[in-house]
Amino acid sequence: MQEVKKRILTGDRPTGNLHLGHYVGSLANRVKLQEEYDSFIIIADVQALTTHWEKEENLTRDIYQITLDYLAAGLNPELSTFFIQSMIPEIHELTMYYSMFTSVNVLRHNPTVKTEAAQHGFKDMTYGFLGYPVSQAADISIFKAHLVPVGEDQVPHIELTRKIVRRFNDLYRPVLVEPEVLVGDVPRLVGLDGKAKMSKSLNNAIFLSDTPEDVNLKVRNAITDPARIRKTDPGHPEICTVFEYHGVFNPEEVKEIEADCRNGSIGCVACKNKLSVKLNELLDPMRERRRKYETAPELVKEILMEGTRKAHSAARETMVDVREAMHINYFDHEIPI
Numbered sequence: 001m002q003e004v005k006k007r008i009l010t011g012d013r014p015t016g017n018l019h020l021g022h023y024v025g026s027l028a029n030r031v032k033l034q035e036e037y038d039s040f041i042i043i044a045d046v047q048a049l050t051t052h053w054e055k056e057e058n059l060t061r062d063i064y065q066i067t068l069d070y071l072a073a074g075l076n077p078e079l080s081t082f083f084i085q086s087m088i089p090e091i092h093e094l095t096m097y098y099s100m101f102t103s104v105n106v107l108r109h110n111p112t113v114k115t116e117a118a119q120h121g122f123k124d125m126t127y128g129f130l131g132y133p134v135s136q137a138a139d140i141s142i143f144k145a146h147l148v149p150v151g152e153d154q155v156p157h158i159e160l161t162r163k164i165v166r167r168f169n170d171l172y173r174p175v176l177v178e179p180e181v182l183v184g185d186v187p188r189l190v191g192l193d194g195k196a197k198m199s200k201s202l203n204n205a206i207f208l209s210d211t212p213e214d215v216n217l218k219v220r221n222a223i224t225d226p227a228r229i230r231k232t233d234p235g236h237p238e239i240c241t242v243f244e245y246h247g248v249f250n251p252e253e254v255k256e257i258e259a260d261c262r263n264g265s266i267g268c269v270a271c272k273n274k275l276s277v278k279l280n281e282l283l284d285p286m287r288e289r290r291r292k293y294e295t296a297p298e299l300v301k302e303i304l305m306e307g308t309r310k311a312h313s314a315a316r317e318t319m320v321d322v323r324e325a326m327h328i329n330y331f332d333h334e335i336p337i
Contacts, residue, residue, distance in 0.1 A: 009145035011042030014062035019205035021198035025151030083311035173325035194223035231267035
């Protein structure tokens with residue numbers, strides 16, 4: 001008898017192309033685990049509207065672009081199910097049930113919500129933005145996911161999901177799975193400006209879709225040690241963004257580069273050139289896979305359609321259990337008259 005795989009739920013909001021921070025934060029783990037787990041990859045278009053409600057015309061483009069990023073990174077549609085959040089109505093139903101016993105106070109004190117509200121300048125949060133962690137809990141639990149690979153900043157959301165699932169199971173019946181969280185090997189990748197995490201909105205990112213020329217230019221302009229004026233000046237790699245990237249993407253040479261930097265035997269230009277080579281070696285196979293799917297847009301559409309059909313079927317099965325546990329499957333019982 002074939003063993004049933006445990007399930008992963010993970011994904012992203014379609015608000016632009018994915019970058020190296022996404023890759024080391026969770027995407028690399030998704031690729032590694034897709035053969036071991038039954039992987040569901042959500043394209044969270046409803047949650048994209050929590051901050052981009054006035055940019056709905058970009059959603060179709062961004063949904064297809066993020067799918068290309070997934071395929072380019074190595075997610076295999078034969079092993080991973082890509083689906084579009086808004087096309088699974090059961091998610092929205094479960095979100096509403098969860099919202100009945102999740103307090104506004106809990107949501108307001110979620111550190112990720114507070115950070116994102118500050119980033120977007122939200123002084124008065126919308127109902128949808130404040131409540132999107134509840135929607136995220138529904139995304140995860142409606143597929144009975146056992147594991148959720150995320151970046152470090154998403155850990156508070158997964159902890160809230162676990163609390164919501166426990167609360168539901170205690171209130172009604174234990175039909176839902178309490179998920180575990182898996183954080184990427186690199187919790188947070190600083191942006192090219194050295195001031196914040198790599199981010200689409202802060203214009204400090206290297207994207208998975210960047211050309212070799214894009215990468216070379218961005219690395220050339222990246223922040224290094226500001227106190228280092230001449231090539232032979234002793235450097236301070238612990239404060240250098242480029243050196244931090246070497247630690248992540250060029251571990252084989254990082255000790256040698258550190259020593260050479262400290263004694264002034266390697267300049268910033270040469271150090272940046274080494275990094276550009278390593279980043280392009282990482283991205284070259286992704287560029288090749290991207291070209292394959294870019295020339296077959298109907299195939300990408302079919303991957304999304306088939307994945308959404310599969311996800312919808314799984315969500316319907318869970319909601320049968322949920323409605324039965326909550327005693328709201330009214331027509332399955334005798335009429336109490």
